[in-house]
Amino acid sequence: xxxxxxxxxxxxxxxxxxxxxxxxxxxxxxxxxxxxxxxxxxxxxxxxxxxxxxxxxxxxxxxxxxxxxxxxxxxxxxxxxxxxxxxxxxxxxxxxxxxxxxxxxxxxxxxxxxxxxxxxxxxxxxxxxxxxxxxxxxxxxxxxxxxxxxxxxxxxxxxxxxxxxxxxxxxxxxxxxxxxxxxxxxxxxxxxxxxxxxxxxxxxxxxxxxxxxxxxxxxxxxxxxxxxxxxxxxxxxxxxxxxxxxxxxxxxxxxxxxxxxxxxxxxxxxxxxxxxxxxxxxxxxxxxxxxxxxxxxxxxxxxxxxxxxx
Amino acid sequence: xxxxxxxxxxxxxxxxxxxxxxxxxxxxxxxxxxxxxxxxxxxxxxxxxxxxxxxxxxxxxxxxxxxxxxxxxxxxxxxxxxxxxxxxxxxxxxxxxxxxxxxxxxxxxxxxxxxxxxxxxxxxxxxxxxxxxxxxxxxxxxxxxxxxxxxxxxxxxxxxxxxxxxxxxxxxxxxxxxxxxxxxxxxxxxxxxxxxxxxxxxxxxxxxxxxxxxxxxxxxxxxxxxxxxxxxxxxxxxxxxxxxxxxxxxxxxxxxxxxxxxxxxxxxxxxxxxxxxxxxxxxxxxxxxxxxxxxxxxxxxxxxxxxxxx
Numbered sequence: 125x126x127x128x129x130x131x132x133x134x135x136x137x138x139x140x141x142x143x144x145x146x147x148x149x150x151x152x153x154x155x156x157x158x159x160x161x162x163x164x165x166x167x168x169x170x171x172x173x174x175x176x177x178x179x180x181x182x183x184x185x186x187x188x189x190x191x192x193x194x195x196x197x198x199x200x201x202x203x204x205x206x207x208x209x210x211x212x213x214x215x216x217x218x219x220x221x222x223x224x225x226x227x228x229x230x231x232x233x234x235x236x237x238x239x240x241x242x243x244x245x246x247x248x249x250x251x252x253x254x255x256x257x258x259x260x261x262x263x264x265x266x267x268x269x270x271x272x273x274x275x276x277x278x279x280x281x282x283x284x285x286x287x288x289x290x291x292x293x294x295x296x297x298x299x300x301x302x303x304x305x306x307x308x309x310x311x312x313x314x315x316x317x318x319x320x321x322x323x324x325x326x327x328x329x330x331x332x333x334x335x336x337x338x339x340x341x342x343x344x345x346x347x348x349x350x351x352x353x354x355x356x357x358x359x360x361x362x363x364x365x366x367x368x369x370x371x372x373x374x375x376x377x378x379x380x381x382x383x384x385x386x387x388x389x390x391x392x393x394x395x396x397x398x399x400x401x402x403x404x405x406x407x408x409x410x411x412x413x414x415x416x417x418x419x420x421x422x423x424x425x426x427x428x429x430x431x432x433x434x
Numbered sequence: 435x436x437x438x439x440x441x442x443x444x445x446x447x448x449x450x451x452x453x454x455x456x457x458x459x460x461x462x463x464x465x466x467x468x469x470x471x472x473x474x475x476x477x478x479x480x481x482x483x484x485x486x487x488x489x490x491x492x493x494x495x496x497x498x499x500x501x502x503x504x505x506x507x508x509x510x511x512x513x514x515x516x517x518x519x520x521x522x523x524x525x526x527x528x529x530x531x532x533x534x535x536x537x538x539x540x541x542x543x544x545x546x547x548x549x550x551x552x553x554x555x556x557x558x559x560x561x562x563x564x565x566x567x568x569x570x571x572x573x574x575x576x577x578x579x580x581x582x583x584x585x586x587x588x589x590x591x592x593x594x595x596x597x598x599x600x601x602x603x604x605x606x607x608x609x610x611x612x613x614x615x616x617x618x619x620x621x622x623x624x625x626x627x628x629x630x631x632x633x634x635x636x637x638x639x640x641x642x643x644x645x646x647x648x649x650x651x652x653x654x655x656x657x658x659x660x661x662x663x664x665x666x667x668x669x670x671x672x673x674x675x676x677x678x679x680x681x682x683x684x685x686x687x688x689x690x691x692x693x694x695x696x697x698x699x700x701x702x703x704x705x706x707x708x709x710x711x712x713x714x715x716x717x718x719x720x721x722x723x724x725x726x727x728x729x730x731x732x733x734x735x736x737x738x739x740x741x742x743x744x
Binding site: 248249250251272273276277278279280281286293296297298299302303305306307308324325332335336339340342343346347376377378402404406407408409410411412413414415416417418419420421422423424425426427428429430431432433 | 558559560561582583586587588589590591596603606607608609612613615616617618634635642645646649650652653656657686687688712714716717718719720721722723724725726727728729730731732733734735736737738739740741742743
């Protein structure tokens with residue numbers, strides 16, 4: 125048994141006017157709650173420090189720079205790192221990263237029990253669009269404010285296991301989990317900010333959106349025999365609704381812990397990393413069963429290539 | 435609207451002693467039932483003509499050759515082709531194929547309304563093992579009796595759409611659907627013979643097995659915006675139980691038709707191939723969103739490569 129007591133720490137809505145300091149205070153409250161349940165590791169959502177700002181269009185992109193972090197930890201986030209270290213708790217959370225070279229990424233980090241950043245992931249699958257789209261009921265401008273992650277899907281030896289990260293829309297892409305699965309990943313942690321209604325299909329509402337979310341994380345867990353910890357930022361942000369659906373999925377694809385509702389909340393589950401072994405050694409023993417000679421299109425082409433017309 | 439009235443034709447158990455003729459008579463009854471519901475296309479399971487013989491160990495592999503078809507149609511299957519042509523119905527079914535060169539495959543075919551075989555698929559992901567395994571509660575000797583398919587995952591223009599096939603265990607591998615998705619597939623048809631209990635984990639029983647089956651076909655459908663038609667051979671074959679779970683999944687990942695129970699049965703659903711468009715043009719518009727520069731491991735390595743030890 126290699127049990128990691130893992131806390132999924134959902135954040136409720138963060139309004140545009142809320143300060144980093146106010147959000148960090150909420151994150152610390154959730155961390156204290158997780159500590160009271162003996163958590164080893166706490167996972168917060170994507171863009172945990174701010175509202176989901178890609179819904180706001182700025183003609184001048186630099187006007188969005190105030191949503192980005194230039195250092196980590198910075199002044200506002202240092203108390204979070206200090207509390208985690210004092211509690212001997214590892215953590216992961218997401219934020220908008222502005223590098224010294226002026227590059228913008230949707231980023232998450234893995235922080236060890238001593239407060240050191242040991243892993244950085246930059247979101248690969250950016251959804252949405254670059255320019256203002258008048259046909260959408262709301263904007264989703266991730267492709268405007270971020271560039272696609274340049275670090276791939278690495279994994280890290282962490283807490284005695286093998287951990288990986290992805291972010292939000294990445295979870296819908298089976299390539300995400302597979303690349304980490306091929307490195308033996310035992311726990312994938314991810315945060316998300318997912319609007320409750322499809323901006324291009326108004327009849328696709330909360331129930332269907334939660335279904336797609338769960339289907340994606342559960343199949344990714346099962347097909348790679350890995351834990352998946354998926355954490356929402358949820359609720360009504362300045363009139364724009366984000367769904368909940370925070371859950372912990374076991375390596376068999378089953379949801380074993382879940383948060384109801386859309387407020388700040390934490391759920392802790394004892395995740396045994398050895399529970400990944402059976403799947404990795406039998407039905408998903410890649411070495412015995414995968415047939416890469418037939419997978420060529422997956423890396424050789426980006427878009428669809430239709431068969432010749434009849 | 436491009437509606438294909440699609441019949442999923444589940445077969446109940448086929449005993450070792452049952453003749454091909456008896457099975458074909460059952461398939462024709464299901465076809466007549468499908469015709470009475472105006473079906474355009476009928477899909478039967480994997481190894482539709484015989485019992486699931488890979489559960490039986492033969493020291494001499496050639497002793498299993500009598501389960502294989504040397505021609506298609508052959509004497510026993512010709513009445514099925516004739517009835518399909520008379521009814522103007524397209525079909526797909528699986529069988530064990532022995533080629534003129536003496537090669538063995540787990541095969542399925544796509545047959546047009548005129549009775550011509552227009553597509554052949556040979557199962558790529560063979561589960562199980564090569565030698566008798568005394569630690570299993572039952573044998574699963576697909577790797578003994580078949581070689582892995584050599585045709586990849588092609589698609590065909592068929593019935594005014596783009597169709598692909600896979601077989602049983604292929605459905606658990608996201609690579610299967612993705613390779614076809616990258617060719618614009620609009621309907622994937624597959625048959626399966628899935629034991630109701632995991633031969634290496636006795637506590638994994640019917641409920642969990644059905645869950646994994648549905649999770650796999652629903653995620654494959656959703657993540658590629660394609661219809662998936664999954665058809666079981668089910669029931670008690672000479673004391674060995676196969677699960678049911680025949681279902682038709684829409685391009686949103688929802689099960690829209692299902693067969694309860696484990697007997698011969700047919701369900702018909704009007705599948706609109708144009709329902710694949712929304713997903714293919716938005717969230718799963720591969721051209722806009724896939725990042726193949728980070729997928730390299732999927733084709734570059736077969737098995738797992740662990741990160742360096744700390």
